[in-house]
Amino acid sequence: MYTFEEILRKIEEAVRGIRFEHSPHSLFEPIEYTLALGGKRIRPALMLMAYNLYKEDVERALPTALGLEIFHNFTLLHDDLMDEADMRRNKPTVHKVWNANTAILSGDAMLIAAYQWIGQTEATHLKPILDLFTQTAMEICEGQQYDMEFETRQDVSVDEYLEMIRLKTAVLLACALKMGAILAHAPEADAEHLYQFGIEIGLAFQLQDDLLDVYGNAATFGKNIGGDILCDKKTYLLINAFRKADERQQAILAQWIGAEGVDPQEKIASVKAIYDELKLKDLCEEKMRGCYEAGMAHLEALTIPAERLSVLKGVCAKLMNRES
Secondary structure (H helix, E strand, O other): OOOHHHHHHHHHHHHHOOOOOOOOHHHHHHHHHHHHOOOOOHHHHHHHHHHHOOOOOHHHHHHHHHHHHHHHHHHHHHHHHHHOOOEEOOEEOHHHHOOHHHHHHHHHHHHHHHHHHHOOOOHHHHHHHHHHHHHHHHHHHHHHHHHHHHOOOOOOOHHHHHHHHHHHHHHHHHHHHHHHHHHOOOOHHHHHHHHHHHHHHHHHHHHHHHHHHHHOOHHHHOOOOOHHHHOOOOOHHHHHHHHHOOHHHHHHHHHHOOOOOOOHHHHHHHHHHHHHHOOHHHHHHHHHHHHHHHHHHHHHOOOOOHHHHHHHHHHHHHHHOOOO
16 A cells, blocks of 8 residues: 555655646646645545555556645635635735736646546546546535635524535535545445545534644744634634623624724733633534544544554644644
8 A cells, every 4th residue: 555655745746747738728727826825735645545445556546636736726726716815825825926817717727627626536436536526526516615604693603614624624525535435346334434534524624724824833824823713713613712702791892793993902801701701612522523533433434444543543643633
């Protein structure tokens, strides 16, 4: 079996080899720029690791994995435009380097390119792969819409939030794992267990992001701490703060949420103090552990020798203990 580092090297080499030879070059240059920004490459890596649970020739799954990575970066490109974000991975976003119209059109071309790469899947598996990918792509749009609607609501429930992050984040990780299993001729039950494993790990992954935004180290997190608080983003922490706060704490939250022209550091400190009083860090960590353990149970149900799971388990353990 390949190590995680060996799989990442294969993916990075393949991503660097992607070229868009068609004209006009101005349409494809933002795509190449976006892919060159890097990232964890966790989605294509999960696909190849799932494939490698059953087969050794992981190169056969690379075109499909690259399609998934192109698609993921397309979603980031459009997310940055919708959020009016200036930076992505410490570099200016596409709509800042070029403009909004370029970001829209090049993003559209990037989505089509993702389908082109996934279309290189062997004919035997092409329909189930495309069906799964198309379903996942639609679910991600649904999750993004929920996320936008939550911006104007103060009554978002915990269940609604978990469903939103399932759609926006977890389904793509699950899709990657199930795709790898399908391509490797894994038993159908195994493919479904890997999908559900991806859902649980994806939920834990996003909850970890919620925590890091408040309790992380700015030097390693890669962005300023407290950004979610400043933009009133509905997270597991804020939703539970609304749900659990007493009258005094509700008044403090009402003072800051939606307020304009406030001191950023004072707002972050005040809201974080409420989180601390309500022990929401512990609550979030408990939920993360529950998701992680549920995911591990799906791994244990696979019909493969336990030793073949060591690489995948190791990567997931790192994800759950990350600082960025």
